[in-house]
Amino acid sequence: MSKPINICEIFGPTIQGEGAQIGRPTVFVRTAGCDYRCSWCDTLYAVDTAHANDWRKVMAADVMAEIEQLSQNTPMSVTLSGGNPAMQPLGELIELGQEKGYDFSMETQGSLARDWFSKLDNLTLSPKPPSSGIETDWSLFKDCVEAAGSKTNISLKIVIFDEADYKYAQLAAKLFPQLPLYLQAGNHMVDDQSDADIDGVLERLRWLAEKVAQDRWQKACVLPQLHVLAWGNKRAA
Ligand SMILES: C[S@@+](CC[C@H](N)C(=O)[O-])C[C@H]1O[C@@H](n2cnc3c(N)ncnc32)[C@H](O)[C@@H]1O
Numbered sequence: 010m011s012k013p014i015n016i017c018e019i020f021g022p023t024i025q026g027e028g029a030q031i032g033r034p035t036v037f038v039r040t041a042g043c044d045y046r047c048s049w050c051d052t053l054y055a056v057d058t059a060h061a062n063d064w065r066k067v068m069a070a071d072v073m074a075e076i077e078q079l080s081q082n083t084p085m086s087v088t089l090s091g092g093n094p095a096m097q098p099l100g101e102l103i104e105l106g107q108e109k110g111y112d113f114s115m116e117t118q119g120s121l122a123r124d125w126f127s128k129l130d131n132l133t134l135s136p137k138p139p140s141s142g143i144e145t146d147w148s149l150f151k152d153c154v155e156a157a158g159s160k161t162n163i164s165l166k167i168v169i170f171d172e173a174d175y176k177y178a179q180l181a182a183k184l185f186p187q188l189p190l191y192l193q194a195g196n197h198m199v200d201d202q203s204d205a206d207i208d209g210v211l212e213r214l215r216w217l218a219e220k221v222a223q224d225r226w227q228k229a230c231v232l233p234q235l236h237v238l239a240w241g242n243k244r245a246a
Pocket residue numbers: 043049050051052090091092093094116117118134135166168193194195196197198234
């Protein structure tokens with residue numbers, strides 16, 4: 010018997026605003042619930058159970074039907090995010106979609122490994138630096154890399170707010186030298202309602218870019234959240 014997926018929102022097509030697939034059109038499936046509480050989480054409405062009344066349980070076939078409606082039945086990229094999508098039974102959805110020609114990317118922090126990671130086309134693992142207030146269990150993180158295996162494109166994406174976060178990213182790069190590395194300028198959440206602090210984001214982006222250039226850190230790819238530059242903190246963008 011298949012189990013329902015806890016859904017926060019399904020939206021798009023928009024563009025992937027972050028990491029290895031930046032700029033690519035995609036539909037987002039945002040699952041509800043997370044095992045972390047990052048101090049600067051930009052999607053608390055998918056994490057905090059205070060928002061649980063807005064979440065819904067949906068069977069994989071029905072999620073797929075919504076994706077097909079949004080994409081007007083044109084096979085395209087689907088991005089699974091959250092919350093932590095690894096908490097949800099997503100293997101069946103990935104299989105259903107791939108049979109129809111859709112490809113699947115996923116964003117997760119690397120705290121819960123699942124067999125079905127190996128079905129994904131792209132997996133972004135985003136371990137959390139010190140500024141998040143969360144400590145990384147690198148052994149669980151390694152389990153996620155291994156669960157995805159060699160057929161899935163895996164990349165590391167680390168949010169950077171400060172010097173300690175930068176050092177953490179250097180450590181992560183040392184631990185997983187085989188993985189492409191993206192450094193994402195942090196977006197300080199001012200409050201849920203307000204526009205994004207774009208000046209602050211750009212200042213952090215310039216600081217990060219200058220550091221990487223000065224250190225001649227060839228492997229690092231520095232990026233902003235493109236959707237934040239385009240649409241601010243607007244939900245479902
Ligand atoms: C909202 S999370 C959901 C997926 C998963 N829980 C995770 O953290 O990877 C999606 C991406 O947004 C990043 N992110 C969250 N809040 C952010 C912020 N304030 N500034 C920059 N990136 C942020 C996360 O690090 C992650 O890479």
